Amino acid sequence: MTTPTRRTLALLVALALLASGCSPQASPSPSSPPAAPVWSGSPGETSPTWSTGLDPDSQFGLHLRKGIDPVVRPETRVLSASDASRITGITVLNPDECLSDADAHPMCSYRLEFSALPSGVAVGSVLNSGVTPSTPSGLLVKVTGISGTTVEAVQATLQDALVQGEFWIERTFSPDQLRGKPTLAEGVTLLPPGKKGNRRLLPDAPRVPAFDQISLPGSLSIDVEPADGLHVTGTIDFGAGCGLDGGVNGSDIAWVEASCHAWESTGLTVNATQTGARKAERYFLADFPMAAFPIPIGPVIIVVLVDIMITVDVDGIVHADMHYGATQTAEVYGSLRFSVTDGLDHDGGVKVSGSSQKAGVKADASVTVLGRAELRLSAYGCLGFSVGGDASVTLAGGPNQNPRWRISGNAGIFVKVFLGLFGVAELSAYIAYHLKQPFVIDTYASAPPKITVTWPTEGAVIRVGGLLPPKVEASALDDKDAPVPVTWTDETDHVTVTGSLQTLPWKALGSHTITVTATDSAGLSTTKTLHVTVAPPTLSVTLQVRTIAGDLVKGQPTFAVGATALVDAVITGSALQNAPCSALQWTATGGTVTGDGTCRAHLKLTATGTASVTATITDSYQTTASGTRTLSVRDAPSVVAPQFEGIDVTAGGVHVAPGGWLQGQQPIRLTLTYLNRDEAKVTPAYAWSYQPGSGAVTTMPGASGELLTSTRDFTPPSQWGYHATFTVTVRNKATNAVLLTRSFLVNWQSNPK
The missing domain is CATH 2.60.40 (Immunoglobulin-like)
Structure with a gap:
């Protein structure tokens, strides 16, 4: 296969992944991996570029959105619910060709019957609809002909509908998302959640819980004969979640990304009653139709369908009366990305474990049984993306071999993306991550244990x-x-x-x-x-200088003689509980420093030149740390203005930051402190008020005769969320002139209901 350019390849992926118009398949059909590039890896391996630009909030490791606003093409017609209800029938004209799982197949063609043709529909129009009773799988088609109320159309692509736009979505798939009755092969039963299933041949096998919240709706109990003389029993439990993003931006730029996590727990036992080579590829066990979900790109809606298919393979050389079994669990992830800027990139990894029952071999044998679960995602039923997890168990040995027998396992994940080539042909990209070497589950030999630390x-x-x-x-x-x-x-x-x-x-x-x-x-x-060193936790102290109003001073702090500065100590360390603020020891030169038992101290500057303040702390491990700040001190002004410390708000003895959040109806205390009455010789008068949101301003009465401090207490009237801005105005009691006005915003969030 000739490798396309990066630009062409990325464009083809985005077009094919979101190509729509195909009806859902009536029944599951096994498929084979396409002839396409394959990458294999092992735990710990990763792409050198994959970690660049990841979204920290992405559950599955998707990259950040590009921030492209959707622009709809003028020929795109997004059907309203009323317009969609006029569709009375949809017929696929070439289902055998376009619904094939082959590596190359044409676009689907359609006949749409309308009770009345919606306005604006013409040849060349792109019709789009989400999930409605008339379009249960969505709709995205391009009109090729109109005869009365009958419309001929071909499946459209995202680029047919949009000049530019992007999508970003993450989903996990859980039991409550079944949209229909599962299709089960003969001999396969669905056990409700909590049942251990058919474990009679593996009595000691551990039951591994499903991966997080995602799994099949219970376990599959298997009792099948994929080939004559070969009997397979056991259980399979599978779950997965995927993230998708992609889009188009102009005629020659496109990208798509898929990243999935999967978990599989497989317990299988093989019994043979005949001798010879056996091979059964993709023996169908079950198909689970999951709920569709829409991806809106502006007004354009792409409906994605999900099916989970479970299969089993058995191949190798068996002999009569042979039996073996094992329980294998695998947690795997795989990611695939095509883009114009980064080209083709991938990532993946595998974690596995297993346990076995004792094997029985009377002749040479080498046989593998593999349980596979595959998620198939499609836009309006047309397969565009799939991810699968598998876990295999292999028996190899014989009476004259050494070791006599060995049971090994492997597991992995594969991601496939089908690429439409303008509706004429189809390319595909395929990434698979498995352990490069199977791990041994059980063997028959004798040697000292091997330790891996x-x-x-x-x-x-x-x-x-x-x-x-x-x-x-x-x-x-x-x-x-x-x-x-x-x-x-x-x-x-x-x-x-x-x-x-x-x-x-x-x-x-x-x-x-x-x-x-x-x-x-x-x-x-x-x-x-081993030899190690046990060290105490790290500890450090840094100091921040603030004005008396509470504003952080950036750069070199400069104050006048007689002024008071606020100094905050920030204690950091690797211990679970750092030393408390009450353990701080404060010292100063060029001024006097006073701590209040919190991480804040007041520094009154007494001499011009340079002053310094130091905070020292010792933790329970006897580790000592200190921080120092220097301040420049200028001459005192000829006229001393009154100085007031910024509004201090406490809740339960803890300082609240401006705009901070409290819970329910937690009460607060607001305090304003007059710092230099002796120098300023001005007698103050305090007036407090508060305003809830944009509501009316309410006066807060207080004690008369307040001089050096003014205090108010407040409790919000409701426990279901409250916001208030508190304001204090200080006047010269003698002249009634305003000395200062300060405000402080406090938020309360609702108590849990």
Whole structure:
């Protein structure tokens, strides 16, 4: 296949993914991976470019939106509900060709019957509709002919409808989204959620929960014969979620991105009653029709349908009376992106685990059983994108082989995008991520266990006091590659724990010697030794200088002699609970500093030149940190103006920032402090008021004779959300002249209902 240019390839992806007009398929049909580029990877591998420009709020790792506003082509006609109700019938004229799963097929052609033709519909018009009773799968077609109320049309593309526009959507698929009755093969039953299914052949197999909230509606119980003389039993549970984005921007720019996560838990047992080669490709088990969802791009609506198909494959050499089984779980993700600027990019990874029952082999055998689940997403029924997860189990061995038998597993995910080439041909892109080498689930041999330590590594520095205690993690496999418990001993703290993901206390600071031991059922042991350093949490103090009104001073702070500055200490560190503000020790030169038990201190400047203030703190690990700020101090003015500290709002003894949020009807106290009455020699008069939102201003009465401080208390009248701006006006009591006016906004959010 000739590789297109980046620009052409990206354009084709966007056109084909959102091409619509195909009716949903009446029944599922197995499909084979297209002949297309394939990339394979393993856990930990990633594209060097994929992490650039990711949306931090994306559940599935999509990139940021481009911010393109939709522009609809003049020939596009978005049907109203009334217009759509006039459609009395839709017929696909070439279903055998256009609904094929083949690598190349033509666009679908249609005959649309109307009870009355909507106004403005002409040859060349692009008709669009969302989900309505007449268009249950949406509609996006281009009119090619009109005869009375009969319209001939061909499926349209996003670029037929839009000059420019983009979409961005993320979905998970859950049991309550079934839009119809599942199609199940003979021998396959659907178990309700919570049932363990057919486990009679795997009595010790663990039941792994479905991935997060997404799974099939229960498990599939399987009891089928995909080939003569071959019997497969067990269960499959599958779930997935996907994110999609893409769009067009002009005639030669387009992009599309798909990123999916999937989880599969498969427990299968194979029994053979005949000898020879067996092969069954994509043996159909079940199809689940999921709820459609619309993607609006401005007024244009693309309706995406979702189907989940479950299949099983068995192939290899079997012999009579052979049996083996295993439970395999896989968590996988895969992402594929085409764009003009970045070309073709991909990302993916696999996590797997498994357990098995003992195998029975009387002759040489090598057989694989694979359970596969595939999500097929389509715009108006025309397959444009699919993602699948699979988990396979392989038995290889025989009576004269060494080891006699080995059961191994593999798992992965594949992402396919079908690319329309102007309705004439079709290209496809395909990305698959599997483990490069299968992992051994069970084998028959004898050797000491093998230990793999994940954390800590040799020489690691472990800081204590964090939010979650760091957990030691290791795994050990015996000669049959079965898990063996590991034991951890901290020789310094004299503590021993057993199991992976365990917590050691890390009591003593300094060097620690750790030993990791694994002993299998035969009594064979392996030990690894690690050396780590336990360090106290980090601690730092930085100081911020504010004016007496509470405004942050940027750059070098400059004040006059006699003025008062506010100094805030910001304490940061890696400990779960940093040292409290009450532990701060304040010192100053060129002024006097007074702390109030919080992280704020008042610094009164007493001499011109340079002043400094220092805050020091010591945490429970005896780690000391300090921060210092210098201030420039100029001469005092000839006339001393009254100075008032900014409105201080506290709730339960905690300072509230301007515009801050409180809960329910939490009361507050508002305080204004007069700092230099002795120097200014002005007697103040205070007047307080508040205004809820844009409502009326209400006076707040207070005690008479307030002099150095003025205080008001307030409780919101409702627990269902309240906003108020509080204002204080200070006048010269002798002249009634306004000395200053300050305001403070406080928000209350509703209590949970």
